[in-house]
Amino acid sequence: MPLADLLAPAVSLATQGTPVTRNQSVTTQDKLDGLRDVPGFEDAFFTNGRAPRPGATLIQAALGATLAAIGEDADSYYRGDIARTHAKFLEGQDSPLRLEDFEAYTAEQQAPLTINTSLGALYNLGPPTQGMSSLAILGVFDRLGVNQGESFEHIHGLIEATKQAFIQRNAELGDQRAMRAPAQSFLADDILDRMATAIDADKALPWPHDPKEGDTIWMGAADRDGTVVSFIQSVFYEFGSGLTCPETGVYFQNRGAGFSLSEGPNQLAPGKRPFHTLNPALAILNDGRVMSYGTMGGEGQPQTQAAIFSRYAQFGMPLQEAITHPRWLLGKTWGDDTTSLKLEANFDPVLAEKLSAAGHQVETIPAFSSLVGHAGAIVQHPHGLIEAANDPRSDGLAYAI
Numbered sequence: 001m002p003l004a005d006l007l008a009p010a011v012s013l014a015t016q017g018t019p020v021t022r023n024q025s026v027t028t029q030d031k032l033d034g035l036r037d038v039p040g041f042e043d044a045f046f047t048n049g050r051a052p053r054p055g056a057t058l059i060q061a062a063l064g065a066t067l068a069a070i071g072e073d074a075d076s077y078y079r080g081d082i083a084r085t086h087a088k089f090l091e092g093q094d095s096p097l098r099l100e101d102f103e104a105y106t107a108e109q110q111a112p113l114t115i116n117t118s119l120g121a122l123y124n125l126g127p128p129t130q131g132m133s134s135l136a137i138l139g140v141f142d143r144l145g146v147n148q149g150e151s152f153e154h155i156h157g158l159i160e161a162t163k164q165a166f167i168q169r170n171a172e173l174g175d176q177r178a179m180r181a182p183a184q185s186f187l188a189d190d191i192l193d194r195m196a197t198a199i200d201a202d203k204a205l206p207w208p209h210d211p212k213e214g215d216t217i218w219m220g221a222a223d224r225d226g227t228v229v230s231f232i233q234s235v236f237y238e239f240g241s242g243l244t245c246p247e248t249g250v251y252f253q254n255r256g257a258g259f260s261l262s263e264g265p266n267q268l269a270p271g272k273r274p275f276h277t278l279n280p281a282l283a284i285l286n287d288g289r290v291m292s293y294g295t296m297g298g299e300g301q302p303q304t305q306a307a308i309f310s311r312y313a314q315f316g317m318p319l320q321e322a323i324t325h326p327r328w329l330l331g332k333t334w335g336d337d338t339t340s341l342k343l344e345a346n347f348d349p350v351l352a353e354k355l356s357a358a359g360h361q362v363e364t365i366p367a368f369s370s371l372v373g374h375a376g377a378i379v380q381h382p383h384g385l386i387e388a389a390n391d392p393r394s395d396g397l398a399y400a401i
Contacts (some may be wrong), residue, residue, distance in 0.1 A: 004071030011071070012191035014064030014249070017057035020047070021395040023370075025054045027238050039093060040244030044251060078102045082248060089245045090252070112147030112282075115187050117142040119313050120285035125232075127176040127264070128258075130281035132183045134302040136195065138309060139187060143196035149315025150325075152354045153201070158306050159330055159341065159360065163205050164195040165302065166331075175272045204359035208331055208339030215276060216301070217396025218294035220378040222386050228378065230280035230292040281305050285313055288382035295391075297373035300329045304373040312377070319377055320389040327372040329365075344369055368393045 028051040035041045042049075044063075047056045069076060076082045079102070089100035112123040115135045124131030140161040146153045172179060172186055176178055186192075199205075216234035221227075235241075235253035244251040258274035260266045266275045277298045283291040291313065295304040304327060311322035326347040331339045339364040343352050347364075356362045365371055374394030379387040388398035 002071075003074055007067050007071040011064045014060040014067060017059040020052040020054055020056045020058050022054040023395045024058075025052055025056075028052060031238055033243075035239060035242040037245075038242035040246050040251070041053075041239065041242040043246060044244040044249060045065070045239065054368055060249050062247065063094045066248040066250060071142055078105050082250075085247050086245055086250065089247070090243075093243060095243075113187060115139045115192075120283055120287075122309075123282045123284075124279050127179060127183050128174055128273045128275045129279045130169055130173065130277050130302060131274070131281075132173060132186055133165040134279050134281060134305050135187055136168060136192065137161045137302050137306045139192040140164055140196045140199070141306065143192065144199065144201075149311055149317060150348070150351070152351060152358075154310065155317070155328065155351060156201075156204070156355060156358060156360075157199070158303070158310065159355075160199040160205060160329070161195070162303050162306070162330055163207060164198060168195070171342055172265065174275055177330065178265040178267075178269075178272060180265070187212045202358060204341075204355075207341075207361070208358075216296035216298070218280065218296055218374070218376055220292035220294065220376055220388075222290075222292065222378045222380045224384075226290075226380060228282065228290045228292050228380050229284045232278045232280040232294055234276065234278050234296075236276070237241075279305075281309070283309065283313065290380045291377065292379075293375070293377035295373035295375035296370075297329075299331050300371070300373050303327075303329060304375050308375055308377055312379075319387050323375050323377060323389050323391050326367065329372050338363065339360055342369075342371060344372060370394070 028045055032051060035169055044060060046052065047058060049230060052058055055279055066082060069082060083102040087097065090097045110126055113131050113135055113397045114123050117139060119142070122135055124134050124169040126132070130229050137158065140332060141157050142365055147155050148154065168186060176183060196320050216232060219231045221229045221231070234255070236255045236257060236396040240251055240253040242251065255274055255276050258276050259268040279301055280294050285291065291309070293305060293308050295301055297304060307327055308322050311317040311325065314318050317325070325392055328344070328347070329342040340361040341355065342363050342365045344367045346367040352362055370393055372393065373391070374396055375391045376398065377389050390396045
């Protein structure tokens with residue numbers, strides 16, 4: 001399909017307008033103090049001079065024109081007129097980015113990270129994403145021998161596997177060129193075995209650690225030909241940096257905030273790519289089902305992935321129920337600063353008490369809270385059936401066309 005045709009619906013939505021969702025309205029209002037005076041933000045995201053109300057029409061004509069231009073000449077974004085416009089705008093805002101940085105950028109196609117488990121082969125994205133951690137959690141949990149879903153052993157096991165994976169992540173993960181070994185090597189059987197052995201089946205490992213932030217969307221797709229896609233995109237905080245180029249309607253992310261100043265593979269340096277939380281997941285189960293799943297939520301992404309995958313693939317919970325069911329979050333995610341174990345208010349109270357007694361610092365958050373992510377999943381069955389499920393915590397939906 002020509003790129004112009006692929007982008008045509010987005011061009012139409014930008015130029016003709018889209019209805020503002022409740023989530024966008026609330027988020028815009030919540031972030032006003034930090035974004036109101038950022039160049040270009042108000043013109044791009046306000047309606048009638050104020051944060052848009054749910055149902056209002058948001059028109060982004062400049063962005064629509066930019067998307068149409070990309071449809072005609074995809075290279076113009078990094079090496080053409082659009083790149084020159086952005087470089088000039090950013091330099092005027094005291095950004096260190098220059099036209100040479102745009103022109104030097106190239107997209108990469110890389111082999112995914114993978115592990116084999118008792119349920120099938122799991123895949124995720126390599127550095128500088130935390131896909132390594134998402135796979136490590138499920139690889140470690142697979143070794144714990146848990147046989148009952150929604151039990152103390154299930155939830156405690158996943159939480160402790162998360163801690164082991166995050167300890168490894170914080171020590172080893174960053175730009176692959178700066179890591180001491182290939183990311184796939186950190187998913188070797190002997191390493192996952194040691195991580196599983198370090199877990200106490202009855203007690204929580206003391207926490208916290210240095211949390212990571214993020215703001216993201218996940219999408220999945222499957223077609224009649226058996227193609228299954230897991231896709232994720234992020235600008236870090238809501239609205240990224242907020243900095244919006246008036247000529248193009250493009251607003252810029254601020255993923256550079258993911259760098260660390262401490263020595264290690266994620267230390268800030270010229271030409272490096274920062275650690276980020278994005279990790280689109282995909283699994284090929286032993287019976288031939290292909291599962292695409294993911295979520296937004298920064299630090300919570302690997303945890304929500306583990307909850308959904310284990311509930312559906314290991315313990316047989318229906319796909320929609322696996323997403324809707326009460327969830328948890330260890331540590332910090334977007335919009336929150338605490339590092340406790342957060343349980344949604346509709347979580348099993350008996351199980352919550354057991355987790356607290358085991359040493360987890362339990363905190364209750366509202367049921368169906370955005371803090372635990374906006375998840376989704378698609379499963380393609382060998383006989384052709386396609387299942388899809390969306391999260392009631394989000395504005396997203398599952399549909400067929």
